Amino acid sequence: MQLRMTNQREMILQELKKSKDHLTADELYERVKKKMPRISLATVYRNLEILSEAGMIGKLEVSGRQKRFDWDTGEHDHIHCIQCHRVDNLNLNRKELGLLSSETIKGYRISGYRLEFSGVCSQCLKKNRK
Amino acid sequence: MQLRMTNQREMILQELKKSKDHLTADELYERVKKKMPRISLATVYRNLEILSEAGMIGKLEVSGRQKRFDWDTGEHDHIHCIQCHRVDNLNLNRKELGLLSSETIKGYRISGYRLEFSGVCSQCLKKNRK
DNA sequence: CTCCGTGCAAACGATTTGCACTATG
DNA sequence: CATAGTGCAAATCGTTTGCACGGAG
Numbered sequence: 001m002q003l004r005m006t007n008q009r010e011m012i013l014q015e016l017k018k019s020k021d022h023l024t025a026d027e028l029y030e031r032v033k034k035k036m037p038r039i040s041l042a043t044v045y046r047n048l049e050i051l052s053e054a055g056m057i058g059k060l061e062v063s064g065r066q067k068r069f070d071w072d073t074g075e076h077d078h079i080h081c082i083q084c085h086r087v088d089n090l091n092l093n094r095k096e097l098g099l100l101s102s103e104t105i106k107g108y109r110i111s112g113y114r115l116e117f118s119g120v121c122s123q124c125l126k127k128n129r130k
Numbered sequence: 131m132q133l134r135m136t137n138q139r140e141m142i143l144q145e146l147k148k149s150k151d152h153l154t155a156d157e158l159y160e161r162v163k164k165k166m167p168r169i170s171l172a173t174v175y176r177n178l179e180i181l182s183e184a185g186m187i188g189k190l191e192v193s194g195r196q197k198r199f200d201w202d203t204g205e206h207d208h209i210h211c212i213q214c215h216r217v218d219n220l221n222l223n224r225k226e227l228g229l230l231s232s233e234t235i236k237g238y239r240i241s242g243y244r245l246e247f248s249g250v251c252s253q254c255l256k257k258n259r260k
Numbered sequence: 261c262t263c264c265g266t267g268c269a270a271a272c273g274a275t276t277t278g279c280a281c282t283a284t285g
Numbered sequence: 286c287a288t289a290g291t292g293c294a295a296a297t298c299g300t301t302t303g304c305a306c307g308g309a310g
Contacts, residue, residue: 061192061194077244077245077246077247078244078245078246078247079246079247079248079249080246080247080248081248081249081250081251081253081254086251086253088251090247105247105249106252107251107252107255108247108249108250108251108252109249109250109255110247110248110249111248111249111250112247112248112249113245113246113247113248114207114208114244114245114246114247114248115207115208115243115244115245115246116192116207116208116209116210116243116244116245116246117207117208117209117210117220117235117238117240117242117243118209118210118211118240118241118242118243118244119209119211119235119238119239119240119241119242120211120238120239120241121211121216121218121237121238122236122237122238123211123216124211125237125239
């Protein structure tokens with residue numbers, strides 16, 4: 001399965017990178033639609049999925065209902081507003097973490113943070129060996 | 131608006147605590163239904179929401195589509211399996227974070243972690259003052 | 261008795277999918 | 286040309302809500 005660079009795909013990628021924001025599928029859809037009125041929301045969803053699997057963009061499954069997509073694939077953390085749900089990037093020395101809670105970061109009044117490790121659990125590792 | 135302790139609410143709470151797991155609403159529904167066949171899924175949703183607002187349980191909006199609920203309201207972090215989506219608790223000294231990535235924790239083969247600060251952004255803080 | 265809580269079904273919002281058509285490589 | 290990608294509409298999934306009835310305090 002090889003990737004084709006269609007106009008739609010290119011436009012989606014371009015608009016996401018241009019935005020410098022963490023957009024949801026439908027926010028991106030609205031933007032792309034201005035330049036490509038006949039594009040479908042399903043196409044946006046499909047491409048965002050494909051592009052994130054290909055590592056060309058990042059997928060964020062943060063708090064809130066909608067997934068957001070990140071133009072920046074480098075390793076970085078996020079900070080999100082519990083009120084308006086915007087998401088900003090954060091580049092911090094992870095060793096300083098302990099010090100940072102309940103301070104102010106990037107203009108945010110911090111109310112907390114969530115740390116979530118991911119991996120494969122022992123049961124699944126065992127299952128994989130079979 | 132005061133909380134009434136109905137049979138349904140009590141059962142939901144009890145089953146969640148008993149499970150020692152991070153269940154989704156419908157997983158919990160299936161368990162409670164065995165003892166209370168006429169309970170509705172909506173009731174489970176409503177009670178999980180109410181109980182988490184009351185601070186009697188924790189609400190997790192982790193990766194994946196479904197919310198999960200935590201019987202343990204103490205402060206702790208989480209680790210989740212990218213394969214079977216189970217979630218386990220983690221109690222770690224947050225200052226050691228920098229050292230932990232890409233090691234093995236609690237039997238998991240770690241593939242990464244996500245850190246997410248929450249708070250109110252400067253724009254919202256400004257808005258609130260008005 | 262007063263309302264908070266319940267069960268049911270219908271509504272909802274985000275995302276996914278089947279299908280016939282289009283266009284990239 | 287082969288087959289990945291598209292647009293459309295319908296389907297799906299998790300969750301929420303309106304309503305009339307039931308039960309806790």
